[in-house]
């Protein structure tokens with residue numbers, strides 16, 4: 001198959017398979033269930049690979065994302081949406097989803113619980129709702145185990161709902177806090193006579209420490225499937241573990257130590273994730289991508305850059321998940337050859 005027109009997102013399926021297997025083996029060895037977050041790939045075919053390897057279901061962030069994934073694969077039968085769902089239209093879609101798959105969602109306030117209960121009160125089966133807990137990331141989530149217990153009791157008593165357990169998205173290195181917060185919340189809820197069937201945690205940077213919080217029953221890694229420059233910088237993986245790269249063409253070499261590629265912020269995104277520069281040119285650690293405009297990426301080196309107009313380079317982006325959201329299709333590579341193109345089914349699904 002001919003090389004794709006650039007800029008193009010390449011996904012090395014051999015690396016994907018290895019990344020999936022590696023974490024599934026860790027989880028199996030530690031009695032953890034795996035529920036990968038599909039935000040990284042947004043591809044039903046990769047979700048299918050994760051399920052075939054042993055995942056119990058998937059995680060989605062948004063209702064429309066879950067709809068696109070289910071549409072794309074009949075294998076996806078168990079979905080957790082890790083987001084507060086608010087508003088009549090989204091709730092109506094949620095009811096539709098719950099009629100098709102085993103569905104659970106999260107909530108961190110009484111207002112969200114009331115909305116969910118209003119939508120599901122007349123449904124034949126209750127919606128499972130987990131309480132989202134803030135274990136240090138300071139995004140969503142109830143602030144204390146005591147507040148988690150109060151909300152859990154409200155969910156358990158709400159028409160149309162069933163209490164599904166506890167969920168958190170901790171910051172990197174936050175495993176001790178996860179254990180402390182979730183174990184305390186679980187104990188308080190069980191003291192009130194309510195079982196806690198699931199304790200769900202996630203995040204690639206700390207995934208191989210997940211078992212150090214034994215209260216955790218399931219884990220939601222997302223970026224692990226592709227990896228990216230931010231994870232190499234944290235020492236989580238090496239360049240050889242990065243399955244997603246952006247293939248770009250050198251369109252100009254205007255100075256001895258500078259070249260311009262056709263991948264700018266529309267392909268690589270401006271996400272820095274705390275890093276300097278916008279990506280890593282494979283095989284060229286001397287090069288920095290120090291500046292982007294929408295369609296231009298500037299490569300600089302302290303040495304002669306040694307690139308010629310028309311040649312291609314492969315760039316590992318800072319953050320893989322946002323890059324897949326930029327393209328309608330990705331090009332899959334197997335055995336070093338481009339083997340086909342896959343439509344990014346859940347791209348742009350932000351509602």
Ligand SMILES: Cc1ncc(COP(=O)(O)O)c(C=O)c1O
Pocket residue numbers: 037039040059082169202203204205220221222223224
């Ligand atoms: C709620 C939730 N769970 C899991 C993940 C997966 O995290 P990572 O991509 O670090 O594996 C994310 C990522 O944003 C998330 O928001």
